[in-house]
Amino acid sequence: MRPFLAIRDLSVRYDGAGTEKALDRISLDLAKGEKLAIIGESGSGKSTLALAIAGLLPGDAETGGMIEWPGLTSQTGKPLPGRDIGFVFQDPAASLDPVLTVGEQVAEVARAHCGLAWPGAFRLAADLFARVKLPDPEQMLRAYPHQLSGGQKQRVAIAAAIAARPALLIADEATSALDTIVQADIMALVRDLVGQEDMALLFISHDIALASAIADRIAVLRHGRLMEIGDTETIVSAPQNPYTRSLLDSHLGLDN
Numbered sequence: 001m002r003p004f005l006a007i008r009d010l011s012v013r014y015d016g017a018g019t020e021k022a023l024d025r026i027s028l029d030l031a032k033g034e035k036l037a038i039i040g041e042s043g044s045g046k047s048t049l050a051l052a053i054a055g056l057l058p059g060d061a062e063t064g065g066m067i068e069w070p071g072l073t074s075q076t077g078k079p080l081p082g083r084d085i086g087f088v089f090q091d092p093a094a095s096l097d098p099v100l101t102v103g104e105q106v107a108e109v110a111r112a113h114c115g116l117a118w119p120g121a122f123r124l125a126a127d128l129f130a131r132v133k134l135p136d137p138e139q140m141l142r143a144y145p146h147q148l149s150g151g152q153k154q155r156v157a158i159a160a161a162i163a164a165r166p167a168l169l170i171a172d173e174a175t176s177a178l179d180t181i182v183q184a185d186i187m188a189l190v191r192d193l194v195g196q197e198d199m200a201l202l203f204i205s206h207d208i209a210l211a212s213a214i215a216d217r218i219a220v221l222r223h224g225r226l227m228e229i230g231d232t233e234t235i236v237s238a239p240q241n242p243y244t245r246s247l248l249d250s251h252l253g254l255d256n
Contacts, residue, residue, distance in 0.1 A: 004031055004032040004033075004167070004168075005071070005200070006066075006067075007029070007066070008027050009025045009026070009065035010025070010049075010064070010065035010066070011023055011024055011065055012052055012057065012062070014060055015061075015062070023045045023048055023052070024223075025065065026045075026221075026224075026225075026226050027226070031200070032167070033194075033198045034217065035203065035216045036219060037211035038205075039206065039207070039211050039220055040206065040221035040227075041206055043223070044221040044222050045223070046205075046206075047172055048061075050087075050170050050172045054170055055081060071167075072167065073167075082164060083164045084167055085170060086161030086169045087169075087170045088157050088161045088170065088171045088172065088174040089157065090174060092156065092157045096156065097145070101142055101144055102143055102145060102148070102156045103125050106129075106160045107122045107125045109164060110124045110163050125163070128159035128163060134155050134156070150177060151185065151186065154175075162199075165197060168201075169190070171190060171201065171203050173205060174186065176207075187214055190203075191214050203215055208244075212232050212236050217232060218231075228241045236248065
């Protein structure tokens with residue numbers, strides 16, 4: 001069966017980084033509706049991989065290899081961020097415009113990618129706010145980001161990311177800025193939403209415990225290289241790479 005997303009020998013280097021590569025010949029597949037976690041320490045290349053897949057790399061990035069979309073139902077064969085790919089960033093405060101209401105920001109996604117006029121776009125935004133379990137969705141439409149808690153901002157960001165019903169949702173360290181209880185709530189929300197919509201999920205995290213709670217498979221990156229990839233149960237119970245074992249020891253408290 002052909003994959004939804006196929007990455008072959010992907011390399012990324014940033015201008016000014018010399019010969020060091022942010023990603024070094026990464027190859028992996030993602031199936032339709034699959035939940036894949038990318039884990040590794042800071043600087044491992046996780047976010048660069050997410051940005052490369054979403055087509056959001058900065059202009060100073062030099063790339064090699066291929067990113068193909070065999071399972072994408074698009075006339076161009078290439079995904080459009082916002083429509084085909086939803087992206088949830090680490091810091092919801094930075095990803096939301098402080099001078100617009102959160103209702104306007106989610107409604108604008110619906111206008112741009114769903115062809116809705118403002119009244120329909122606001123109705124969809126209210127429905128999405130209800131789906132991500134924000135209190136009083138109609139009232140929330142008129143709120144500004146500074147009036148919301150960190151967890152509420154992240155729920156708004158998730159609502160914006162799924163507004164156009166994308167085939168792929170990328171969550172890049174989407175819970176790391178939140179406290180433990182809110183993290184668990186957001187993780188459960190993401191898991192439920194991708195299941196309901198049959199979206200594929202790319203979950204980026206440094207925390208293998210969080211990854212193992214949501215992912216079907218886990219890929220481990222270190223210094224831009226793929227250390228190993230496999231189903232979650234195998235990676236957690238019988239890792240083949242010493243680096244994966246070290247991550248398990250530090251995050252899950254396993255014995256050597």
